[in-house]
Amino acid sequence: MxxxxxxxxxxxxxxxxxxxxxxxxxxxxxxxxxxxxxxxxxxxxxxxxxxxxxxxxxxxxxxxxxxxxxxxxxxxxxxxxxxxxxxxxxxxxxxxxxxxxxxxxxxxxxxxxxIHPEGRPVARGFISSYFGERADPFDGREAFHKGVDFAGAMGDKVVAVAEGVVTWAGERSGFGKLVEISHGDGYVTRYAHNQRTLVAVGQMVKRGESVALMGSTGRSTGPHVHFEVLRNGRQVNPLSFIGH
Ligand SMILES: [Zn+2]
Structure with missing residues (x-):
């Protein structure tokens, strides 16, 4: 049981x-x-x-x-x-x-x-001169334009197209008031002819950050930013980085 x-x-x-x-x-x-x-x-x-x-x-x-x-x-x-x-x-x-x-x-x-350049260095404005051979605006002689010009209004914000460190901020012969930014990976961008620079050498900037106000300093015929992209020390056509 x-x-x-x-x-x-x-x-x-x-x-x-x-x-x-x-x-x-x-x-x-x-x-x-x-x-x-x-x-x-x-x-x-x-x-x-x-x-x-x-x-x-x-x-x-x-x-x-x-x-x-x-x-x-x-x-x-x-x-x-x-x-x-x-x-x-x-x-x-x-x-x-x-x-x-x-x-x-x-x-x-x-x-x-x-850190790769991308976009325009201005919020508004139009391209007034492209990269490559052109007549020099001062003496009319054939010259190589090493950047892209964006025409706009005096005092317009000029912005960094990529993150980087400021390596030049101030007068430079021909460029007027110039901002130069080093982005690493061999990339440098330049923003020339400014009315005023808003950054200092050694400063870190982010993409889209204002680095200068548009002007007509240096060899310039009117308010615009002369924008250059350098790769390993040589100017390349910025257009491929600007997009549309
Ligand atoms: Zn230019």
């Missing part, structure tokens, strides 16, 4: 335990599916950021094993679950560090984009 009631208790316990194991296996399956979605996200980000995918491999095979159904509703045993959990934990930890590294790479790329 005692034995049969004891074995019934044992059978009940075993059934309860199996129910819990089944519930855990289901949750583990859901977590696994979640990790697979994160892997897909990691792969997309790696592609978007144009990063060598060998460095950030989100294609490591999913953990092997998993609840096996024997057809009677009995699924994984406890040792299987423990092993699956350990594998999943390992995988989550790996993805965690991979995604953190990926975030750093993307942030660094964004920072680098900030």
């Amino acid at each position: 005692r034995t049969s009631s004891g074995s019934k208790q044992l059978a009940d316990l075993k059934q309860q335990l199996q129910l819990r194991v089944d519930a855990m296996a289901m949750r583990l399956g859901a977590m696994n599916a979640h990790v697979i979605r994160l892997d897909a996200l990691g792969r997309r980000l790696t592609e978007m950021a144009d990063i060598d995918s060998r460095e950030f491999n989100f294609d490591v095979a999913p953990p092997s094993g998993g609840p096996e159904n024997d057809g009677e509703g009995v699924s994984a045993g406890i040792p299987d679950l423990t092993q699956m959990l350990a594998q999943l934990e390992q995988r989550v930890n790996l993805r965690d560090s991979q995604l953190a590294a990926l975030e750093n790479v993307i942030l660094a790329q964004e920072l680098k984009e900030d």
Whole structure:
């Protein structure tokens, strides 16, 4: 009598335990599916950021094993679950560090984009002279124009086209009141003929920050900013950085 009631208790316990194991296996399956979605996200980000995918491999095979159904509703045993959990934990930890590294790479790329000249050095105004050969406005002789001129009104704000450090702020022969900014990666921009400079040498400026007020100082025939972009010490056509 005692034995049969004891074995019934044992059978009940075993059934309860199996129910819990089944519930855990289901949750583990859901977590696994979640990790697979994160892997897909990691792969997309790696592609978007144009990063060598060998460095950030989100294609490591999913953990092997998993609840096996024997057809009677009995699924994984406890040792299987423990092993699956350990594998999943390992995988989550790996993805965690991979995604953190990926975030750093993307942030660094964004920072680098900030130092590349982009946009116009004035909020309003029109291009009055392009880069290249032209007649000198003073003597009419053929001369090479090493920048782009934006005509505007006296006192208009002249803004930095990229983040950088001011390397010249004041009079310079031919340029009048000049602001020169070094952006790193070999890029320098110049803003010439200003009425007044608003920054000092050594000052850090951000993209869009006012660095001077438009004027007509130096070799100039009217209010405009003469804008130059230099790459490794040579003037390049600023038009490719200005956009539209
Ligand atoms: Zn010019």
